[in-house]
Amino acid sequence: KNQVEQSPQSLIILEGKNCTLQCNYTVSPFSNLRWYKQDTGRGPVSLTIMTFSENTKSNGRYTATLDADTKQSSLHITASQLSDSASYICVVSARNSGYSTLIFGKGTKLSVKP
């Protein structure tokens, strides 16, 4: 069964600190992996998308890594800001017969405190 597991479920850090969120997946056939940021009361917004051949991708203070062999991904946030408080969702795309299916993780809720 295709699954995406994220850890931790929630995380509290102080402003200015770094943090790393984890994502493990069992999805086949793998197409790509995405990280989304979802602010409270808003829709998810894409941060990064990585294909099988990409090991790392950055978007400002966000850096995602992908290890396709171990089926693990991480999202590293550098020098956190209060505006980083949100849920971060790992999404893996499986491609079957020319059509993609997205499998969503439950998300990690990050709280950045002053």
Added chain:
Amino acid sequence: NAGVTQTPKFRVLKTGQSMTLLCAQDMNHEYMYWYRQDPGMGLRLIHYSVGEGTTAKGEVPDGYNVSRLKKQNFLLGLESAAPSQTSVYFCASRGVGAGGYNEQFFGPGTRLTVL
């Protein structure tokens, strides 16, 4: 360019009532999707459409119907609402292009409560 918009933002229904959620996109996208998001769960696909006039079932389609009469609009209907349909509903759309990663753009969500 408003992206993906959803109407209404909030709604409270009584069990058995019906309603329609409207999703509109101005990006000329072919594909549109309806998801629901429940506490402690990932987003789950209800129905989707690969083009005007087409619809297909997703992971959790029971109790919902959809229509895509115009390319820019995707409607989600609840014929007889049940408390189990209390959720936040998100619409998304994506285009079709060579070399694309099927990027989905999400709307702001509709919070529905069924009493």
